[in-house]
Amino acid sequence: MKFASRIARLHASPVREILRAATGRQVVSLAGGLPDPDTFPQLAGLESQRSQYGLTEGDLDLRQEISALLAKRGLCCPPERILVLNGSQQGLDLAAKLLVEEGTSVLCESPTYVAALQVFSLFGAQLEGMAIGPEGSSRQDLTESFRRCDPAMAYVIPSFQNPTGALWSEDAREALASELDHRTECVLLEDDPYGELWWGQAPPAPVASRLRKAPWIYLGSFSKSFVPGLRMGFLACSEELITPLERLKQASDLHSNRLAQGWVLSDLCDPNREERLADLRARYRFKCDVFAESLKRHFPNAQFRKPSGGLFFWANLVPGRDLRDIAHLALEAGVAFLPGEHCFPSAPDLGWARLNFSHASVEDADRALGVLAGICRSR
Numbered sequence: 371m372k373f374a375s376r377i378a379r380l381h382a383s384p385v386r387e388i389l390r391a392a393t394g395r396q397v398v399s400l401a402g403g404l405p406d407p408d409t410f411p412q413l414a415g416l417e418s419q420r421s422q423y424g425l426t427e428g429d430l431d432l433r434q435e436i437s438a439l440l441a442k443r444g445l446c447c448p449p450e451r452i453l454v455l456n457g458s459q460q461g462l463d464l465a466a467k468l469l470v471e472e473g474t475s476v477l478c479e480s481p482t483y484v485a486a487l488q489v490f491s492l493f494g495a496q497l498e499g500m501a502i503g504p505e506g507s508s509r510q511d512l513t514e515s516f517r518r519c520d521p522a523m524a525y526v527i528p529s530f531q532n533p534t535g536a537l538w539s540e541d542a543r544e545a546l547a548s549e550l551d552h553r554t555e556c557v558l559l560e561d562d563p564y565g566e567l568w569w570g571q572a573p574p575a576p577v578a579s580r581l582r583k584a585p586w587i588y589l590g591s592f593s594k595s596f597v598p599g600l601r602m603g604f605l606a607c608s609e610e611l612i613t614p615l616e617r618l619k620q621a622s623d624l625h626s627n628r629l630a631q632g633w634v635l636s637d638l639c640d641p642n643r644e645e646r647l648a649d650l651r652a653r654y655r656f657k658c659d660v661f662a663e664s665l666k667r668h669f670p671n672a673q674f675r676k677p678s679g680g681l682f683f684w685a686n687l688v689p690g691r692d693l694r695d696i697a698h699l700a701l702e703a704g705v706a707f708l709p710g711e712h713c714f715p716s717a718p719d720l721g722w723a724r725l726n727f728s729h730a731s732v733e734d735a736d737r738a739l740g741v742l743a744g745i746c747r748s749r
């Protein structure tokens with residue numbers, strides 16, 4: 371595994387190290403710029419012990435709960451190897467800062483999450499796409515993709531992939547893990563913001579949990595299953611990556627918002643959390659079913675697969691039709707969607723659209739698809 375050359379210039383902040391050493395001990399700290407706690411106003415929902423500056427890695431009680439959450443998903447990671455983040459998007463940024471420089475080969479699913487492509491490109495990645503089907507990438511495609519580009523980082527979203535909704539099977543996850551373990555130099559970046567949003571069956575254990583040797587970073591989010599405006603996510607990683615990742619976060623923002631950490635902790639400890647998630651899943655299952663019916667009605671020839679989790683349909687609305695000119699006409703008519711071309715690491719396919727079904731009401735979504743179909747017919 372090769373870190374980007376800028377990492378040689380990355381040092382720990384001495385102040386942060388001192389503050390960490392002083393945490394929980396009777397130390398008179400003259401080290402940091404900590405305000406007097408007696409001056410803190412009582413803010414609704416903010417307990418006094420979370421008003422002060424906190425640890426870069428995040429509050430220990432929250433990291434312990436995240437560790438327990440991961441164990442339920444099949445991934446064993448102690449709190450010491452967990453970093454609380456400002457959304458999992460921050461994890462993409464930190465991973466890219468650590469590993470990507472001009473010309474670094476990064477393998478991603480094709481298509482993939484558009485904002486990951488944005489970050490990787492910013493750091494100069496040489497983006498390489500690997501084909502995926504509804505159950506992930508086949509063993510043969512995987513081997514062939516790895517051989518072709520010899521990536522330094524492999525970025526995947528195995529559970530309800532954005533944008534395709536693909537759910538990597540046990541077999542595909544095993545195949546990816548064994549390919550990575552054969553290499554040991556390539557870092558797995560596994561992004562899992564949708565893992566709790568399922569309504570068929572829960573996803574298989576993460577790819578990261580199947581690795582024996584290869585280095586890995588696993589990203590989780592509280593945006594889709596809790597509250598996106600809190601901007602709370604986390605990363606878990608293999609031993610050798612935690613120190614540089616923590617320093618990168620330190621250099622970027624010192625630590626995440628502690629009020630938001632408190633809110634996430636209270637959700638994770640809520641005995642009714644599973645019930646809340648069950649309601650969320652039932653609601654999205656309903657919306658997803660109705661959306662699929664609307665899609666079939668308005669676009670009788672569309673190619674798409676109904677997802678069993680996540681938030682998107684990936685549809686070839688009118689096979690053979692380039693959608694690029696449709697997007698702005700649709701927007702003028704009050705309908706927004708993401709043309710699929712933006713989701714490809716290279717060689718975009720121009721006929722696909724990413725359509726979100728969770729946000730709009732089923733009536734509004736049906737009306738929007740009708741408007742879109744009308745525009746496609748008229749052009």
Ligand SMILES: Cc1ncc(COP(=O)(O)O)c(C=O)c1O
Nearest residue numbers: 457458459483532561591593603
């Ligand atoms: C695949 C994927 N990764 C990361 C993110 C970022 O999520 P967060 O809100 O946790 O930053 C998203 C958001 O849509 C996403 O779809």
